[in-house]
Amino acid sequence: MMLPVPETAANAASSMRSLDRSLDVLDCLQRSEAPLRLSDVAARTGLTLPTASRILAALEARGYVASDVKRFRLGASVLGAAHAFLLTDPLVEASRHHLQHLASVTGLTCSLYERVGLERVLVARVDGRWPLRYELPIGRRLPLYLGAGKAIAVDLDDADLQALEAHAAAHPDPSGAPFDLDALRADLAGVGERGFHISLGERAAGIIALSVPVRAADGELLGALSIAGPAEQNPREQVQAWAAETVRAAAAIAQARARAV
Numbered sequence: 001m002m003l004p005v006p007e008t009a010a011n012a013a014s015s016m017r018s019l020d021r022s023l024d025v026l027d028c029l030q031r032s033e034a035p036l037r038l039s040d041v042a043a044r045t046g047l048t049l050p051t052a053s054r055i056l057a058a059l060e061a062r063g064y065v066a067s068d069v070k071r072f073r074l075g076a077s078v079l080g081a082a083h084a085f086l087l088t089d090p091l092v093e094a095s096r097h098h099l100q101h102l103a104s105v106t107g108l109t110c111s112l113y114e115r116v117g118l119e120r121v122l123v124a125r126v127d128g129r130w131p132l133r134y135e136l137p138i139g140r141r142l143p144l145y146l147g148a149g150k151a152i153a154v155d156l157d158d159a160d161l162q163a164l165e166a167h168a169a170a171h172p173d174p175s176g177a178p179f180d181l182d183a184l185r186a187d188l189a190g191v192g193e194r195g196f197h198i199s200l201g202e203r204a205a206g207i208i209a210l211s212v213p214v215r216a217a218d219g220e221l222l223g224a225l226s227i228a229g230p231a232e233q234n235p236r237e238q239v240q241a242w243a244a245e246t247v248r249a250a251a252a253i254a255q256a257r258a259r260a261v
Contacts, residue, residue, distance in 0.1 A: 151191060
């Protein structure tokens, strides 16, 4: 009987490198708004053509990648993974009732974000009575240096902020909003002092939003909660008047999450 071959440090490093490269390919396809050619995937990930081809083939066999006419896109298995996340993530589960209540009380669209690296991802949303006039689907990656991202970026140290600046240069927001480190520092100081951030047209023209951090009892930052709507129907003073209610909802979400984990 053959005994299992012990994993060596070299084998472990090779396995991790392969995993990292596979995740880079998935990340590349996720960020693209159109199918990509093999050469595009290789160029954007820094992989050789043969390596990119092997990874794409392996991911396609599992349904995480699909292809048509030599162009690659995310496959249906990604939706299965996203569905499982929405069913099992304790913060999302804890937020549902509170988002609905906040949207009902304020009339604004309520959104919950979680941090993923140097970005935030929309994980839950309840629409208000006024449409936002732009598409914001669940799962959308958004920057930390704009809008509700600042309620997450408030805990970043200097090294993190410098890394965020480099990340923003590599992955600029489609809105074209520039990264201004000095202005960001000032806004983050404001979040720390007031406990909320109000943005007007930072990501989309004519949209006003108020965002607050969602924190666990020990201070751990879990995400950000935002209320948003058209600025013409929602003056700044009116939106700011909902700050206390939004902070209350964020605390209730954190408490409900604590009971669930």
